[in-house]
Amino acid sequence: MKKLRIVVSLALISCITFYFLDFAEIVPQQFHLLEKIQxxxxxxxxxxxxxxxxxxxxxxxxxxxxxxxxxxxxxxxxADWLAxxxxxxKKYPHFHEQKILRWSVVFVLLLAFLxxxxxxxxxxxxxSAYGRICSAIFKPVYLGINNLLALLGNHYHNYRFYIxxxxxxxxASLVIAILTFLVIGYMSFTYGRxxxxxxxxxxxxxxxxxxxxxxxxxIGGTGCNSCGLCEMRCKASCIDAKTKxxxxxxxxxxxxxxxxxxxxxxxxxxxPFEKKPVIxxxxxxxxxxxxKFLLASVLVGMGFFKKAFAIKDTTVKIKExxxxxxxxxxxxxxxxxxxxxxxxxxxxxxxxCHLCVEKCPSQVLQPSFLEYGLVGMLQPMMSYKHGFxxxxxxxxxxxxxxxxxxxxxxxxxxxxxxxxxxxIKENCVVVTDGTNCGACSEHCPTQAVSMQPYKGDLRIPTIxxxxxxxxxxxxxICPVRPFRAIFVNGNPVHKKARVAEEKHEPKVKVDDFxx
Amino acid sequence: MKAVALTGVASTFKWVDGLEVLAQTSKATAxxxxxxxxxxxxxxxxxxxxxxxAELGGMGKFVKPGYKVTIKPNIGWxxxxxxxxxxNPALVSEIIKQCLHAGAKEVNVFDHTCDDxxxxxxxxxxxxxxxxxxxxxxxxxxxxxxxxxxxPKAVNLKTTKVHQAILDADVWINVPILKNHGGAKMSxxxxxxMGIVWDRRFFHNHDLQQCIADCTTLDKRPVLNVVDxxxxxxSNGPQGKTADDVVTTKGLFLSTDIxxxxxxxxxxxxxxxxxxxxxVGYIGKGEALGLGTTHLEKLNVKRIKV
Numbered sequence: 001m002k003k004l005r006i007v008v009s010l011a012l013i014s015c016i017t018f019y020f021l022d023f024a025e026i027v028p029q030q031f032h033l034l035e036k037i038q039x040x041x042x043x044x045x046x047x048x049x050x051x052x053x054x055x056x057x058x059x060x061x062x063x064x065x066x067x068x069x070x071x072x073x074x075x076x077x078x079a080d081w082l083a084x085x086x087x088x089x090k091k092y093p094h095f096h097e098q099k100i101l102r103w104s105v106v107f108v109l110l111l112a113f114l115x116x117x118x119x120x121x122x123x124x125x126x127x128s129a130y131g132r133i134c135s136a137i138f139k140p141v142y143l144g145i146n147n148l149l150a151l152l153g154n155h156y157h158n159y160r161f162y163i164x165x166x167x168x169x170x171x172a173s174l175v176i177a178i179l180t181f182l183v184i185g186y187m188s189f190t191y192g193r194x195x196x197x198x199x200x201x202x203x204x205x206x207x208x209x210x211x212x213x214x215x216x217x218x219i220g221g222t223g224c225n226s227c228g229l230c231e232m233r234c235k236a237s238c239i240d241a242k243t244k245x246x247x248x249x250x251x252x253x254x255x256x257x258x259x260x261x262x263x264x265x266x267x268x269x270x271x272p273f274e275k276k277p278v279i280x281x282x283x284x285x286x287x288x289x290x291x292k293f294l295l296a297s298v299l300v301g302m303g304f305f306k307k308a309f310a311i312k313d314t315t316v317k318i319k320e321x322x323x324x325x326x327x328x329x330x331x332x333x334x335x336x337x338x339x340x341x342x343x344x345x346x347x348x349x350x351x352x353c354h355l356c357v358e359k360c361p362s363q364v365l366q367p368s369f370l371e372y373g374l375v376g377m378l379q380p381m382m383s384y385k386h387g388f389x390x391x392x393x394x395x396x397x398x399x400x401x402x403x404x405x406x407x408x409x410x411x412x413x414x415x416x417x418x419x420x421x422x423x424i425k426e427n428c429v430v431v432t433d434g435t436n437c438g439a440c441s442e443h444c445p446t447q448a449v450s451m452q453p454y455k456g457d458l459r460i461p462t463i464x465x466x467x468x469x470x471x472x473x474x475x476x477i478c479p480v481r482p483f484r485a486i487f488v489n490g491n492p493v494h495k496k497a498r499v500a501e502e503k504h505e506p507k508v509k510v511d512d513f514x515x
Numbered sequence: 516m517k518a519v520a521l522t523g524v525a526s527t528f529k530w531v532d533g534l535e536v537l538a539q540t541s542k543a544t545a546x547x548x549x550x551x552x553x554x555x556x557x558x559x560x561x562x563x564x565x566x567x568x569a570e571l572g573g574m575g576k577f578v579k580p581g582y583k584v585t586i587k588p589n590i591g592w593x594x595x596x597x598x599x600x601x602x603n604p605a606l607v608s609e610i611i612k613q614c615l616h617a618g619a620k621e622v623n624v625f626d627h628t629c630d631d632x633x634x635x636x637x638x639x640x641x642x643x644x645x646x647x648x649x650x651x652x653x654x655x656x657x658x659x660x661x662x663x664x665x666x667p668k669a670v671n672l673k674t675t676k677v678h679q680a681i682l683d684a685d686v687w688i689n690v691p692i693l694k695n696h697g698g699a700k701m702s703x704x705x706x707x708x709m710g711i712v713w714d715r716r717f718f719h720n721h722d723l724q725q726c727i728a729d730c731t732t733l734d735k736r737p738v739l740n741v742v743d744x745x746x747x748x749x750s751n752g753p754q755g756k757t758a759d760d761v762v763t764t765k766g767l768f769l770s771t772d773i774x775x776x777x778x779x780x781x782x783x784x785x786x787x788x789x790x791x792x793x794x795v796g797y798i799g800k801g802e803a804l805g806l807g808t809t810h811l812e813k814l815n816v817k818r819i820k821v
Contacts, residue, residue, distance in 0.1 A: 510556075
């Protein structure tokens with residue numbers, strides 16, 4: 001059982017991790033299904049099939065999800081395994097369930113979700129936190145190794161590997177990923193699955209279901225001499241060898257205890273009902289005052305979140321400050337990725353797992369810091385610093401596990417206006433230097449920016465708003481600094497762009513060379 | 516003994532950067548005794564190229580056995596061949612085959628693309644054509660593939676970083692496609708050199724027309740310019756909007772003189788959409804820098820209709 005668990009866990013975490021790292025599209029895009037079966041993304045995407053399957057699995061076999069499916073869970077097992085390399089006699093003490101803490105976290109997260117304060121879910125969802133670790137920590141290492149191989153290969157005229165630019169996807173994202181890595185890594189290095197059983201909201205919810213699971217690990221019988229070996233080796237600290245009780249809400253079905261027991265006193269078997277201490281009758285009456293208190297605190301809590309972390313009004317008027325002919329500007333709205341429809345909807349649905357950030361071939365999706373306000377911290381936004389959105393590409397919308405980005409096809413993408421171009425004539429090379437340029441128009445796939453006659457032989461960029469899709473090609477390539485002559489401002493609600501139609505004009509016939 | 520000595524000298528020429536120019540120039544002079552410019556119309560790209568190169572004395576004139584050859588098509592955009600934003604893959608394929616036939620040790624192909632390079636290489640059909648023909652696609656998306664060179668004859672662009680595939684090749688062949696261009700007016704042979712450099716923003720920021728001419732003054736000039744005008748982009752260039760921008764003209768121009776090649780191609784283009792040679796600044800500026808001539812009447816031109 002334990003071996004099977006280890007094989008499945010390692011296979012899943014390897015696939016998930018490699019999918020995050022794989023920039024060269026070695027593995028097929030279908031690997032995003034492994035992200036779609038994660039609990040919180042499935043919940044946000046209202047993926048009923050996945051949710052019911054996960055619940056049924058838990059009700060049948062216990063917290064298999066936490067044990068093998070959740071990459072953060074397996075990551076902790078790896079840290080724990082490493083700890084055992086250093087200390088072969090590592091012991092986990094038994095302690096009581098931190099029920100209040102566990103359910104408070106779930107409660108607060110529920111409040112946060114209802115009041116649109118997504119950032120807490122972003123920080124605590126185990127899958128998304130693991131995704132960010134992949135993106136911010138593992139990816140640069142992977143790229144570094146790739147670049148070494150590329151240098152070596154290119155030296156021998158082999159171009160199977162090619163150099164990739166390594167850059168940090170925003171400091172906030174890096175710092176939070178490192179903190180997550182260190183905190184959860186330390187917790188598991190020292191205490192095993194402590195995070196899963198005290199903080200992780202998914203652990204709490206699935207733990208609640210696992211109490212009622214049909215198959216459970218049982219302890220006792222004639223074989224048990226209360227030696228306490230199982231208790232010491234339980235990474236979830238859920239076995240009490242003295243009372244021969246197992247707290248099934250914390251058991252992650254790792255089967256370590258079964259293997260460690262010399263007397264075969266622990267078994268994984270059909271065991272639908274847990275013996276419960278008899279509850280005094282009066283306790284079964286609903287406590288009305290308690291419920292009232294809960295309801296009141298929900299309402300107050302929601303108000304608190306709304307007030308304290310009111311979604312920042314991102315509207316800042318474009319400021320124009322003249323500094324040595326270069327007009328400064330500030331973007332009014334951050335640009336949300338294709339398929340997000342509108343910024344509010346997006347902010348409430350994204351958990352910032354950064355899968356899209358890693359899978360974007362143009363590196364145009366970058367984690368935000370406070371561009372969306374605190375609520376949307378770390379959620380991806382379009383940044384035209386390293387690239388621009390490819391006209392034909394829909395990868396981010398295809399793979400998003402939370403459906404924060406809804407799937408769109410190529411035709412829809414080409415008619416989707418995520419932002420609108422702004423031209424600052426005073427900054428343009430054609431005006432300031434009186435020379436040709438046209439880099440913006442060159443990169444415009446729809447010719448929303450086209451070159452029209454200006455002074456003499458010169459041509460100047462001219463904007464056709466209804467054709468613009470906000471891809472940022474113009475902004476990316478504009479050579480003017482510090483402030484560019486052209487930039488894209490986000491559409492808080494995505495709009496439709498006009499698609500230029502083919503007119504099938506009669507073609508010119510050329511019969512001669514012309515010289 | 517004499518032969519051994521000559522080979523020795525030749526190999527020295529190959530390795531010394533300054534003398535390499537002499538080697539290339541002497542090659543050009545040898546060819547100039549024949550036709551300066553070959554223009555073909557009416558055939559498929561590979562058929563027209565075979566006829567044209569035969570008129571210039573065959574690929575063997577440019578590519579010697581054991582040479583490392585680089586071919587630089589225009590692969591700037593994530594567009595299919597029918598939209599004429601990139602060089603015709605059938606033409607690139609034929610050139611590679613001819614190089615290998617002439618004894619080239621290896622034929623490399625690259626471009627510093629504008630769209631995502633992997634998508635451009637794939638969707639242009641060029642990657643597939645190159646690999647099938649026996650050539651090799653090299654990446655050009657990272658600064659580490661470029662080395663700085665100085666351009667002493669240049670006016671604005673005094674130094675720039677050029678792709679190592681150009682610098683390390685024995686000879687390279689320039690294979691642009693004929694296009695309208697919003698910024699530079701026309702995109703042909705000289706404009707295609709913007710794909711061998713790393714920092715293009717500098718060009719746009721320091722008089723684009725002058726920089727294009729400046730870049731062409733590099734020591735390692737193409738031994739041959741092959742202008743693909745099988746399909747040309749008459750408007751909305753260099754990327755194009757729809758198939759309306761494309762005209763199938765079935766033309767091809769070959770010349771060792773880059774200014775002459777661009778002059779001929781511009782005049783050909785003028786029949787589809789009016790363009791005056793004077794407005795394409797870099798052609799005149801190139802002539803002023805001594806890179807070639809716009810006076811086609813003074814050249815020995817071969818015109819072929821298939």
